[in-house]
Amino acid sequence: MSRNNASGSMLEKAAAILECFSPSGGPFRLSELSERTGLPKPTVHRLAADLVHLGWLERSGHRYRLGGKLFELGSLVPHRLDLRETALPFLQDLFEATRETIHLGVREGLEVVYLERIHGHEALQLPSRIGGSLPLTCTGVGKALLAFSGAELTDEVLSRPLPSLTPHSITDPARLRMSLEKIQVSGLAYEEQEAAPGVSCIAAPVFAGDTTVAALSVAVPRARFSPAQLAPAVRTAALGLSRVLRGGVGV
């Protein structure tokens, strides 16, 4: 029924099979893979066997999952790895100061990709996942990135319909533009229930020299949201990280 991105070279088919697992992640049966990819069952059977052989897929009984080799390779992606490594101490500081959920994200096209997310025992219900992407327009990290990535990008984003994750997500271009301007003067992005109901967020951009390379944020249950206490911590972490990156991390 799905008639997904179907065929082409063998690689594309293999990729299509692996793509089935994002973002659902969950184990799939052969026929589910066949249906989701639009590929005939024997083809999926053979390819899946090959992928298992390579360690890219794992198979227990009749269920397929992503394999350990992908985790290994994914951990080596250089830009992600380096940035995460240098950012981690600052994220830890921020966590220790606030004891709330911390995010680190970079921009990729018109979306934000999360590189790290740390939290304590009380886990918020959030749409963000490490490695996952969300719209720039309705997340704290995304808005911080967007506000400091040049006017062309802002125009590009505003020229399209604005996606929304919750009823509070900003869908009016004019309102978003105003919000971005406020972010530019204050250096901090606020977000209230635009990404997840009941959760507010405050974010700050991270610079390497004069280009925006990332943003970090702290997400808080709405009931506990007190900008006066969080803002200095977030700003401090972002500035500290930016100072270390000044020499730094290549694009």
Added chain:
Amino acid sequence: MSRNNASGSMLEKAAAILECFSPSGGPFRLSELSERTGLPKPTVHRLAADLVHLGWLERSGHRYRLGGKLFELGSLVPHRLDLRETALPFLQDLFEATRETIHLGVREGLEVVYLERIHGHEALQLPSRIGGSLPLTCTGVGKALLAFSGAELTDEVLSRPLPSLTPHSITDPARLRMSLEKIQVSGLAYEEQEAAPGVSCIAAPVFAGDTTVAALSVAVPRARFSPAQLAPAVRTAALGLSRVLRGGVGV
């Protein structure tokens, strides 16, 4: 010169290209990839182009790096993801209590694979990397895993030559067996400069029900190593995580 694992299906060749990046990670030129894989240049050229098209490889100028899609897929590997998520709060506690480098690892075959590694501003020089694997026999996490994974595995490991990461790594089977027995009675694994010079480590196994699913550790510069203070923290974190996993995480 390398005559690596050469050819076969197209997937194997593509995998061979990607494997070039572990653990070096660094960017490679076309001819380097050709040499390392043993594949002819035109073949690598075509495959690399396909991989770039899929987002598995990135190309800037004439240099190839691993692509963002791999990071995304790697973050979805279920066993890794779930365990890391539930373990994170306990790792944070342990970090906050010790302010030292924390590791979380699982066993995969005869090696330990690290799922998480958090640290502060002072980063130790360690061979461990997230997603990377090391021998079970010369790391704290590895020894904790090995000591609680059954006698057959111990015999299997001891029947082979013991690898070493430093001159202090244990290479005598008898000594290792004794060390493992001590770990079994104390519930804690000690490791002194066996993985990296100047670094000591104390680790504890993590159970889900009655099976060992992971181990966590704290690594400390030898000068600061004081087991009396670290041991209770490590044990507490491991027990806390085990308690949460009791219901839990499937194999």
Added chain:
DNA sequence: ACGCGTTGTTCCGTGACATGGAACGAAGTT
């Protein structure tokens, strides 16, 4: 117990497409 729907799996003739040697052009090196 039986039949039916659905699953995972094997088989195999066909042809699409990956293959890699050879040739080319573009840098960088001596």
Added chain:
DNA sequence: AACTTCGTTCCATGTCACGGAACAACGCGT
């Protein structure tokens, strides 16, 4: 300017991926 080494394109060859059809192994409802 002659040479080396790189990335890239071309194309005739034959390999190997392809997927329909047939088979086997469950699970299920009555």
